[in-house]
Amino acid sequence: MSSARLIEVTHRNGSIHLPGVGLWLDPQKGAEAAFISHAHSDHVARHRWTLCSLLTQRLMAVRYGKGKGEVMALEFGQPLEWQGHELRLLPAGHILGSAMLHVTRLSDGATLLYTGDYKLRQGLAAPRAEILQADTLIMETTFGLPKFVFPPLEEVVAALLQFVAETLAAGGTPVLLGYSLGKAQEILAALREARVPVMLHGSAMKLMPVCAPELRDLPEYRELDLTAAQGHALILPPTGGHMLQLRSLPGARTAMLTGWALLPGAKYRYRVDEMFPLSDHADYPELLETVAQVQPKCVYTVHGYTREFAADLRRRGHESWELGQDNQLELRIEA
Ligand SMILES: [Zn+2]
Structure with missing residues (x-):
């Protein structure tokens, strides 16, 4: 099975961890090394080392003051070598500064894309999302049911x-x-x-x-x-x-x-x-479009209708799993 070569993804204490990369993704608690996708309070915690976009760093400083830890703030597309991997931030289209994380393992070229909160369509107050192909896709599925189709x-x-x-x-x-x-x-x-x-x-x-x-x-x-x-x-x-x-x-x-x-x-x-219905999240057709563009071998779903959307993808022939459960976020007001 080719999945042995995929970048390992685990879910511990309510947070996503990439053990081989040594990085937590939007962890709720303080971590050794964390990627913060955007400056919404449900994703911001204090970490020893934080990776985020330049704009997210500035927004966090205005909202929460300067933290104690070290912050590595990147431009979109600027590569960073980190523990045998190349990390790259891509615009996520969710809010100003919001970023996806793309990871490439240098030893064998295995790739992973973490969307964080995102949308594909052009909004009024954030640059449009950019997608890169990846073997593993971790995607948010806040609106992961077919009934969620936003009007133009x-x-x-x-x-x-x-x-x-x-x-x-x-x-x-x-x-x-x-x-x-x-x-x-x-x-x-x-x-x-x-x-x-x-x-x-x-x-x-x-x-x-x-x-x-x-x-x-x-x-x-x-x-x-x-x-x-x-x-x-x-x-x-x-x-x-x-x-x-x-x-x-x-x-x-x-x-x-x-x-x-x-x-x-x-x-x-x-x-x-x-x-x-003005939303800064992807609707159901955008979620499917994301999978079509990324062409992943394996998909993990987070936020909202994780179970339903993962099952939907399996029916469409994808290997797909929900990562943990936080269905209390179903009606979170920021959506
Ligand atoms: Zn958000």
């Missing part, structure tokens, strides 16, 4: 702009809910055409010195001031004390931007007026 981006943005325009025309305040790193910048970029002033929550505002130079043609924006919100579109994270204060805002209409908008009844579940 232009359609989603048009519906969002209509919601904003109608709410303002009625004298109300559109409140757009998305987490501060990634979704907030994507919503801001989507409002480019709306020509309305925007207020951003402080947690997103804090990241703008790093994000803004990477994004073009942003609309006018300033930090949230609920006493002067009239006439603005507001971009806020979906949780926090401000959610209660919003009730006192006259004519506030809320919209959540997430891939889970595709689920029936989602707006009742999230208690918002509207839902728009």
Whole structure:
């Protein structure tokens, strides 16, 4: 069997480990050596040695301060030799700075690709993903069921702009809910055409010195001031004390931007007026497209519908396994 030559993948204590490479992938706990795919808090921990993209390093420094460990920050495509392997980061298309990790074992050329959180389609606030062939593929499968097919981006943005325009025309305040790193910048970029002033929550505002130079043609924006919100579109994270204060805002209409908008009844579940399926994850056709492009001999699935998507791939003739289980992430809000 050729699988004896594949780069070994294990799952221990809830984290992915490549024992032959001496590297943990987005570990939840402090590790000796870790790759961090992007700066979302569920992937950030303190490690003795961290590999990440340059932008992820800067975003982590703004969000969490400088850690004690050593950080090796790479440009996309820049190779790094590490314990008999060549490591390379590729844009993952998920949020600014998000990276996939490609590993080549120098002794025999065996390869592995770890996607981290990703999407293939072009979004509004992150460079497009790049895929490389690999023998082993570890992929996230947040939306790994056939029912998850996102509409074209232009359609989603048009519906969002209509919601904003109608709410303002009625004298109300559109409140757009998305987490501060990634979704907030994507919503801001989507409002480019709306020509309305925007207020951003402080947690997103804090990241703008790093994000803004990477994004073009942003609309006018300033930090949230609920006493002067009239006439603005507001971009806020979906949780926090401000959610209660919003009730006192006259004519506030809320919209959540997430891939889970595709689920029936989602707006009742999230208690918002509207839902728009703006996601920074791959949908089901993109997951299949990823496998077709990578042409792996073996696939491991992580996050969301791991079991279902792995079984789906096996029916399609691929060797495929779920890596651990964290189905509580099924409805994680950052999706
Ligand atoms: Zn993420």
